[in-house]
Amino acid sequence: MRRAIILRPAAAVLVASALAGCREDMEVQPKLTAYSSAAAFDQNMAARQPPTGTLDREALEREAALGRPPAPSEALIRRGAERYKIACTPCHGEAGLGDGIVVQRGFPQPPAFTEPRLLAADASHVVDVITHGWGVMYPYENRVAPADRWAIALYVRALQLAQTGKDAADPAPAQAVQR
């Protein structure tokens, strides 16, 4: 009889704690993940805006990369072609004629890269337009990394050379790429 008095509450505690184990939900942990909501923060977002006047650790490196044209190479052109296809073709089109699918659906037509003004422009002009936008084109600063902007500029130059019919063996185009 006395054993039962001890055993029954013990069993009850054991069962209760075992059931509590079932409720402990590891699937939803009390932590903030990408895009989760956080009532304590602005706009209920876990992702926070950096305080005004602060720079992230890579900001200076990104800034430096913008002013530092990389040496042209086949790998860089390939990278540029890939990034161009992702970010630019919807409007500028595969060949840079300004006939992308979004333009076909009514977006204002951008100029072809073979326009004299653009043939004469420096590669840094392309980088600058990607960074800050131009006319109705939004800035792509947050979507295309600085090194990739130079790669795209190089690919745009390659498109221009391909369409203006200059011989690839001619040294002039090579200089044009580096300009």
Place this chain on the structure above:
Amino acid sequence: MAQVFRERANLFMRLGLLGLAILPGSLGLLGFSYYRSSAYTGVGRYVEQPVPFSHRHHAGELGIDCRYCHTGVEKAAFADLPPTETCMTCHSQIWTNAAMLAPVRKSLADNRPLRWQRVTSLPDYVYFDHSVHVSNGVGCSSCHGDVAAMPLMAKAEPMTMGWCLDCHRDPAAKLRPEEAIFDMRWQPPADQPAKGRALLAHYGTRAEHLTDCSVCHR
């Protein structure tokens, strides 16, 4: 003294015993089929979104690359949802008065992000990383299905641990060459076993470690 049970009771007794024998098995089978069914896994269930964004239109008909919007997919664990500016890159000029896009314009004007609802979600104890998958031969559609054919976004695969392990145990069966990662209609070619083994070597993946607990759990 009269018999308590009639002769027919023997039959009921036997049927009852048989029922008792198959009951646990059938309950198990019922539970098993429920946890495998889309009612539990949510496969094919559309999720209501603030704007009825169509991947079929944008990724399929227009052919916009996945990475135009999901910019983090090659670099980070999270593939990234596009900020409102990305939508407005085109929609500041086209479909500018569409009622369907009113929440997008309001989001830009108020500087308040759209609240997109998750379609796929893993438990918090799973540490999934998009970049490590797409840079090692796993294509988008292997997990997300043919997104370019979906007018509204639905979960394409159950995303259970068993489903993850299907690939982690035999990655060669699904690995793709680098140029096919973002191809929504990619299907394994006839010689996939041989190609898959070559791709494992190409990506430098040590398949024997893919089922280690710490690969997905910390």
